[in-house]
Amino acid sequence: MASVIGAPAPSTGGGGGNVLKVGKVFRSVVLGVVGLFFLVPIVSSARFSFTGTTRGISFSAYSKLLSDPQFWSTLFLSAKIGLGTVLLTLLLLIPTTVWVHWKAPKIRRVMEALSLLPLVIPSVVITLGVITSFGSLPNIIMGTPVILALEYVILALPYTYRTLDSAVQALDIKTLVEAGQSLGASLRKILWWVLLPNLRSGVLGVVVLAFAFCLGEFAVASLLSFTTFAVYLVQIGQTQASEAIAFSLIALLFTWIPLSVVTVVFSRRSGRRKKGGALLAAAQLTSEVVDLAE
Amino acid sequence: MESSKTAVKAEVGQGDGKGQGVSVRLSNVKRAYGSVLALAGLSLEAEPGEFVVMLGPSGCGKTTALRALAGLEPIDSGSVYVGGKDVTRLPASKRSIGMVFQSYSLFPNMTSLSNVEFGLKVRGISATERRRRAHEMLEMVGLIEQADRYPHQMSGGQQQRVALARALAIKPEVLLLDEPLSALDAKVRANLREQIKQLQREVGITTFFVTHDQEEALSLADRIAVMNNGNLEQFGTPTEVYSAPATDFVASFVGNVNVFEGTLLDKETAVVPGVGNFPYRQSEETPTPGGSAEILVRPEAMTIRADSDGEYLVTDVTFLGSNVKIKVERGDTSFIVIQGSSDLDIVSLGSKVSLEAKGSAILVRRKAHL
Amino acid sequence: MAVSPANKTDRFAEGFGGVNASEPLLEPSKGGFVRVLRYGTWRRFMGVMPFLLYLGVFLLIPALSVVVDAFRADNGSFTLSNFSVGFSGVYFESFKNSIQLSFFSAVIATVVGLLVALAIVASPGRTLRAVVTAGSGVFANTGGVPLAFSFIATLGNFGLVTELMTKIGFNPYNHGFSLYSVLGLTVVYEYFLIPLMVLIMIPPIDALRKEWVDAASSLGASRVQFWRYVGGPLLAPPLLAGFLVLFTDAFAAYATAAALTSGTIPIVPIQIGSLISGNVLVGHAHLGNALGAGMIGVVLVAALMYGLVQRRASRWLR
Numbered sequence: 009m010a011s012v013i014g015a016p017a018p019s020t021g022g023g024g025g026n027v028l029k030v031g032k033v034f035r036s037v038v039l040g041v042v043g044l045f046f047l048v049p050i051v052s053s054a055r056f057s058f059t060g061t062t063r064g065i066s067f068s069a070y071s072k073l074l075s076d077p078q079f080w081s082t083l084f085l086s087a088k089i090g091l092g093t094v095l096l097t098l099l100l101l102i103p104t105t106v107w108v109h110w111k112a113p114k115i116r117r118v119m120e121a122l123s124l125l126p127l128v129i130p131s132v133v134i135t136l137g138v139i140t141s142f143g144s145l146p147n148i149i150m151g152t153p154v155i156l157a158l159e160y161v162i163l164a165l166p167y168t169y170r171t172l173d174s175a176v177q178a179l180d181i182k183t184l185v186e187a188g189q190s191l192g193a194s195l196r197k198i199l200w201w202v203l204l205p206n207l208r209s210g211v212l213g214v215v216v217l218a219f220a221f222c223l224g225e226f227a228v229a230s231l232l233s234f235t236t237f238a239v240y241l242v243q244i245g246q247t248q249a250s251e252a253i254a255f256s257l258i259a260l261l262f263t264w265i266p267l268s269v270v271t272v273v274f275s276r277r278s279g280r281r282k283k284g285g286a287l288l289a290a291a292q293l294t295s296e297v298v299d300l301a302e
Numbered sequence: 303m304e305s306s307k308t309a310v311k312a313e314v315g316q317g318d319g320k321g322q323g324v325s326v327r328l329s330n331v332k333r334a335y336g337s338v339l340a341l342a343g344l345s346l347e348a349e350p351g352e353f354v355v356m357l358g359p360s361g362c363g364k365t366t367a368l369r370a371l372a373g374l375e376p377i378d379s380g381s382v383y384v385g386g387k388d389v390t391r392l393p394a395s396k397r398s399i400g401m402v403f404q405s406y407s408l409f410p411n412m413t414s415l416s417n418v419e420f421g422l423k424v425r426g427i428s429a430t431e432r433r434r435r436a437h438e439m440l441e442m443v444g445l446i447e448q449a450d451r452y453p454h455q456m457s458g459g460q461q462q463r464v465a466l467a468r469a470l471a472i473k474p475e476v477l478l479l480d481e482p483l484s485a486l487d488a489k490v491r492a493n494l495r496e497q498i499k500q501l502q503r504e505v506g507i508t509t510f511f512v513t514h515d516q517e518e519a520l521s522l523a524d525r526i527a528v529m530n531n532g533n534l535e536q537f538g539t540p541t542e543v544y545s546a547p548a549t550d551f552v553a554s555f556v557g558n559v560n561v562f563e564g565t566l567l568d569k570e571t572a573v574v575p576g577v578g579n580f581p582y583r584q585s586e587e588t589p590t591p592g593g594s595a596e597i598l599v600r601p602e603a604m605t606i607r608a609d610s611d612g613e614y615l616v617t618d619v620t621f622l623g624s625n626v627k628i629k630v631e632r633g634d635t636s637f638i639v640i641q642g643s644s645d646l647d648i649v650s651l652g653s654k655v656s657l658e659a660k661g662s663a664i665l666v667r668r669k670a671h672l
Numbered sequence: 673m674a675v676s677p678a679n680k681t682d683r684f685a686e687g688f689g690g691v692n693a694s695e696p697l698l699e700p701s702k703g704g705f706v707r708v709l710r711y712g713t714w715r716r717f718m719g720v721m722p723f724l725l726y727l728g729v730f731l732l733i734p735a736l737s738v739v740v741d742a743f744r745a746d747n748g749s750f751t752l753s754n755f756s757v758g759f760s761g762v763y764f765e766s767f768k769n770s771i772q773l774s775f776f777s778a779v780i781a782t783v784v785g786l787l788v789a790l791a792i793v794a795s796p797g798r799t800l801r802a803v804v805t806a807g808s809g810v811f812a813n814t815g816g817v818p819l820a821f822s823f824i825a826t827l828g829n830f831g832l833v834t835e836l837m838t839k840i841g842f843n844p845y846n847h848g849f850s851l852y853s854v855l856g857l858t859v860v861y862e863y864f865l866i867p868l869m870v871l872i873m874i875p876p877i878d879a880l881r882k883e884w885v886d887a888a889s890s891l892g893a894s895r896v897q898f899w900r901y902v903g904g905p906l907l908a909p910p911l912l913a914g915f916l917v918l919f920t921d922a923f924a925a926y927a928t929a930a931a932l933t934s935g936t937i938p939i940v941p942i943q944i945g946s947l948i949s950g951n952v953l954v955g956h957a958h959l960g961n962a963l964g965a966g967m968i969g970v971v972l973v974a975a976l977m978y979g980l981v982q983r984r985a986s987r988w989l990r
Contacts, residue, residue, distance in 0.1 A: 030794035038791040039804075042784060042866065046811060049822040049863070052832035056825035100726055107719030119720065122727060128971055129735050130924030132941040133964040137734025139948065140741050140961060162730045167813075226816050226927035227941075231948045238817045242931045245821060249828075256821035263818075264810050374886050394889040401890040407883040410988045411905045420901065421891035452988045465887075472891060 050257070057254035069254040078240060079255075085153065086237035090222035092157035097168050097218050098211065100161065105169070105176045106203060110185060116173075123169030126162050134159065135231045153234055156225075163228070164221040168214045175210020179203065216266040224263060323351030323508045324385030324475045326371070331380035333366055333532075340366040342532040343380065348525075351506045353499070355523035357513060359555070363532040364512045368478050371510060373397045384475055400469030400507075401478045405485040407465055408453040414440060414464045415449040421472035439467035442501070459490035466498065470505065477502070477509045483518065495522060516556045520544065528552045545600070545664055550587060553598050553665045560599045560637045563669070566591040572666050576613055577604065578659030587667040596667050601627070601640040603661030606649060612656035616649050630655060735968070742965035744958055754962035763943060763963060770923060770939040771970065773854050777861040778918035784862070785869020786911060792870070793877045805874065808867035816927035823860045823932070827851045852933045860928055865918045872914040876907055909985035916978045920971055940967055 057069050073079050108119050126134075138159060142150055181203070188198035204211075226238040235243070241259070245252030326348040333341040340363045348354045356364040369375035371382060373394035381390045389397050408417050418439050422432035440446045443463040453461055462482050469477060479498070483491045499522055502509050513519055519526050520540045528535045528543060528551070536548040547553035564574040568591050572580045580597060582588075589595050606628055617636070618629035621643070628639045628649055639657065649655060717724075742758075745751040759767065792804050826833050827844070828851050837844055850856050880903060888898040926941040935946055940963055947960040 030790055035791040035795055038787045039800075042788050045866075046807075046863070048833060049819075049826045052826040053822040055832055100723060104720055104723040111719055112716040115716075115720070119723070122724075125727070126731060128920065128975060129731065130926070130941060130964075130967050130971070132924070132926045132944050133738055133967050134731065134734050135948065136944060136960055136964040137736075137738045140957065141733050141737035158730055162727070165727075224816050224818070226931065227945075230930070231945055233949065238927070241817050241821070245817075245824075245931065246934060249821075249824060249830075253821045253825045256818035260814065260818045260822065263814070268806055268810050369886075372886075372890055374890065394886070395892045395894060397890075399890055401887065403883045403887060405883075406881055407887045409884055409887070409902045411902065412988075420888070420893070423901075424888075424891065424893040424897045454988065468887075468891065478890075 050260070053253050053257040053260075056250055057257055059250075069248075069250040072248075073244075073251045073255055076244075078235075082235055082237045082240035085235070086223050089153050089156050089160065089236065090219040092154070093160040093164065093222050094215050094218045096157060096161045097164065097214060101169060101172050101214070102204075102207070102211075105172045106181060106199070108173075109176050109179075110181045120170070120173065123165045123173075125165075127166050131163055131227045132231070134163070135228050138228075138232070153236075155232065156229055156234060156236070157222075159228055160218070160222050160225060163225070164218045167217045167221065171213040171217060172207070172210050175207050175213065178210075179206050216269070220263045220266060224259065323349075323506050325350050325383075326385075326476055326508055326510070327381075327383040328367065328371065329381045329383070331367070331370055331382065332378045333363075333370060333375065334378060339532045341370065341377070341380075344529075344532070344534055346527055346534060346537060348508055348510070351508055353502055353509045353511065353522060353524045354527060355511045355513060355519040355525075356527045356529060357516060357519040357556070358529035358535075360514055362529040364514075364527075364529045365480055366532075367529070368480055368510055368512050371476070372399050372401050372478055374401075398472070398475040399478060400472060400474035400476070402462065402465045402469050402480065402482045404481045405458065405461070408461055408468070410453050413450050413452055414445060414456070414467075417453070417464055418468045418471050420468065425472070435471055436467075439471045440464070442470075443467045443497070457490070458486050459494055462486065462494060463497070466501070470501075470507075474507070477507045479509070479511045481512055481514070484513070484515070498522070520556070526556075528555065530555070545662075546583060547664055548585065550665065550667055558601050558638050559664065560601065560604075560639075561635075562597045562599060562637075563594065564597045565594050566666065572597045572663050574599075574659065577657045580659050580661070580663035582663040582666045585665060587665065589666070589668045594669055596669055597663045598665040598667070599659075599663050600661070601638040603659070603663070604639050604657045605660050606630070606639050606641055606655050607658055608649065608653065609656040610654055612654040614655050614657060616651055616653050616655055619649060619651060630657070738961045738964040739968060741958060742961040746958070754958040755966070757959055758962035758966060762938060763940075763959075766938045766940045766943045766963075767966065767970075769854055769937075770941070773857055773861070773939060774919045774922035777858045777865055777922050778915050780858070781862055781865035781869050781918050782911060782915045785866050785914070786873055786907075788866065788870045789873035789877050793874060804870065808870045811867035812864055812871060814864055817931045819860065819863055820928045820931035823851060823856075823863075827856065827859065852937065854937065854939070857929055857932065857937065857939075860932065861922050861925065865922060868918060868921065869914050872917065873907075873910060876910040880906065909981050912981045913978050913985075916974045916981070920974050923967070923970060923974075 058067070104119070108116055138155065142155065184202055184206075185195075185198055188202050193201070224238055225236070226242065229236040230239045230242070241252055241255055328344050328346045331341050331344045332339075342363075344363070344367055346354075346367075356367060358364045366375055370377045373389070373392060373396075377390070381388055383389065384397065384399070408414075409420065412420065415433075415436050418436040419432045422435060427435075437446065437449070440449055443466055445460060445463055445467070448456055448460060448464070453464070456464070465482070482498070483494055486494065495518060498511075511522060523540055525537060525539055526543045527537045530551050536543055536552045538546075538548075543552060543556055547556065553559055562574040562577065564572055566589065567573050567579065569584060570581055572582050572595065574580065574597055580599060580603065582597070614630040614632050614637070616628060617631050620627040620629075624643055626641050626643050628641060630637050630639065637657070742754050743750055743752070745753065757763065788804070792801050795801060823831075825831055828834065829845065831851075834844060851860070884902055885898060888902055893901070924941065926945060929937055929939060929942055930945060933942070935942055935949075944960055944963050944967075947956055947963070
């Protein structure tokens with residue numbers, strides 16, 4: 009016997025798709041032309057790296073670069089800086105984000121806004137400020153790449169903070185902690201055995217983003233006169249264009265692949281509001297930044 | 303096309319809102335999405351000023367029918383007539399039809415007043431005239447104080463009232479409401495339902511109201527169009543639909559129904575063993591007399607009697623105010639009886655009772671094959 | 673938070689009883705923190721103190737030191753002369769170039785990004801959309817050195833596109849184009865600005881509801897009228913806000929321009945860069961900081977306008 013059928017109302021189908029009625033021709037032309045604009049430089053780089061300005065394919069650009077000791081030393085330097093940055097970032101951000109979600113959820117948006125501040129202040133200006141305010145510090149900080157790692161933590165913050173923040177949000181910290189405590193675990197054990205394993209993907213995202221950032225950063229490194237990988241690329245670019253292009257291409261691919269992975273993983277996870285995930289979140293200067301700036 | 307455009311303008315220009323009712327006719331309207339038939343040749347005619355409720359489960363085609371009427375949904379074949387005019391080929395903006403949607407249909411960047419003014423504005427009506435008219439409409443729905451509010455500053459019920467005012471502001475020939483109450487909570491819902499009904503009576507506009515809520519349908523409609531799988535199952539007054547359902551589907555979709563096994567004594571009387579005789583009407587589902595059949599009986603068509611030898615066991619008693627709903631079981635089949643509250647003391651949970659026929663069966667059908 | 677002295681204590685007690693995120697965290701008051709940040713509040717901020725401290729030392733102190741130093745003469749006294757040098761001659765030109773470059777590249781990216789976002793949202797397939805969104809996320813963060821070099825391979829003197837265009841008889845370099853100019857930079861900047869705009873515009877376009885279109889047309893509005901009165905006004909704020917974000921992004925960009933032009937193009941970040949790395953800074957530290965303060969000023973103006981746009985839109989948002 010059927011009484012009221014509590015059927016959910018049929019969805020009237022939201023979304024702009026039905027709204028726009030944009031013609032197929034228009035769509036194809038727009039996406040085609042813009043797609044070309046983004047593909048051509050990649051194709052050009054590939055061709056240039058194999059042929060230089062001469063005819064015939066060769067891998068000489070690649071082999072020459074790989075045999076350059078400076079290539080390896082600068083790469084190694086950048087990797088070291090990257091590692092330092094990653095460790096510092098995790099050390100700073102894991103406790104912070106966990107704390108915010110656990111003890112002070114009300115200040116979450118303020119913290120988010122603060123994390124976006126580095127997008128507002130140009131890195132050239134930050135460098136100026138570093139020289140002005142830390143110029144007189146002992147050489148162990150200012151004279152070594154340590155200062156780079158310290159500043160990269162800041163510069164990568166818009167990307168890293170949001171990534172970790174959304175990962176922590178996916179956990180129900182409060183319940184996890186309370187469950188752990190009711191089972192008699194200490195806070196340290198809870199952090200180590202419960203929270204961290206659950207934050208794996210968020211931590212991984214931070215590692216990838218921060219590391220990729222460090223490998224590519226040019227402004228601060230060159231202005232503070234450190235020959236990191238990116239700075240080295242520009243230097244050889246002055247004289248050996250095809251080598252520089254060869255490695256730019258590799259560098260691009262090496263950033264794009266992990267970035268795509270992170271984007272896909274996080275956009276799948278963070279759902280509704282944060283379409284495009286962590287990267288988009290970083291890209292969107294939210295209104296809070298401005299409220300702060302005002 | 304030209305003529306109807308001027309007709310719309312003329313309508314809007316008229317001062318009084320009375321007697322706008324026109325007849326509306328859907329004739330053999332078909333609409334398919336791929337292989338799914340949303341409307342399988344729907345024909346329906348509403349009298350001028352009539353309040354028609356289209357009732358059915360989700361996906362039955364009722365919303366498609368409404369949208370086809372509004373001109374928002376293309377149809378594959380068939381015709382739509384409003385006031386005798388064929389509007390099948392007219393786009394939505396050229397039909398004189400006011401529509402209220404499920405929710406969120408107010409333009410978020412406009413105040414209630416601007417929302418109500420919108421239809422008049424795009425018709426090129428002067429600012430003072432449309433302001434006057436919009437105020438009048440907001441007053442009618444009792445929201446004149448909210449004139450300067452934005453939609454997000456109002457409750458769902460208020461938003462729907464503004465949407466109603468907006469739809470009526472253009473003095474449409476027909477008013478369409480697509481589940482306008484489904485997103486509201488129960489109390490607001492009942493309130494607004496009354497308001498809509500009253501307003502419709504006052505304005506006298508031919509109205510189509512889509513819902514999946516049978517209670518809403520029964521209380522609002524002059525006539526109910528019960529739909530299922532793109533077909534019109536029955537089109538009749540609430541009383542007809544409730545007490546004389548045309549089909550099995552209507553019988554079980556509208557209201558509660560008990561299914562008894564029994565036999566047909568003759569062409570007028572069905573017998574349920576141990577309960578008694580129920581008069582019934584012939585329908586296409588009725589088997590020939592003599593054989594066994596399933597007899598569908600409303601909960602009100604029986605009385606309950608305390609009886610220690612009774613075959614039925616009381617498993618649930620729900621107090622409904624003036625009535626009591628009693629659930630009884632025999633074997634693994636359950637039945638529902640509705641009694642006046644004065645009989646409450648007859649039954650208690652777990653006691654044995656017997657049932658007695660009081661009214662008619664609503665439908666008699668062949669036994670379901672197992 | 674305007675507080676009259678009379679009921680100060682009460683208001684503070686109310687305001688800070690629970691942490692109110694929209695209030696300033698550290699109200700500079702004569703009552704001092706200890707009274708303001710009561711025990712519970714204080715504990716709540718304890719956990720984020722390391723973060724705030726780090727941000728203060730490595731971001732705020734440098735930024736503030738630039739601004740403060742810009743107003744200092746060599747002997748440490750207050751002066752405006754750094755700015756009179758910083759906004760004249762070649763430096764004035766740089767600001768003009770920088771603002772022009774950022775403005776035009778942001779305008780182009782706004783238009784193109786909007787078109788792409790419209791095309792994406794209107795496309796039926798989910799795959800295309802996922803690919804473009806992910807791609808945009810990646811490209812929007814592609815900047816700097818690799819980007820510069822891949823454009824050298826494309827539109828440089830010997831680039832693939834230059835070569836192809838020369839073959840059909842139109843060498844862009846003979847028609848006033850150079851990759852190593854402000855015009856060239858405009859083209860290169862599109863590579864990360866357009867994807868950023870796509871990412872910014874997809875959500876608001878997505879949020880346009882079918883009900884609004886239906887309601888408009890049932891009320892007698894044409895498509896043009898729908899866009900004029902409803903769709904347009906709804907998309908304008910995010911479009912304008914997006915433009916300002918792009919402007920800021922382009923204005924601050926350094927690496928691409930530096931790698932592309934070996935630090936010779938007259939835009940502000942490059943000028944600051946050469947003041948720093950040419951060791952010119954030793955004598956001109958204050959000038960560099962004046963330029964930096966100027967940059968912060970321009971960004972603040974953009975941020976202020978962004979705030980105004982958001983405030984206007986917030987009347988009907990949420």
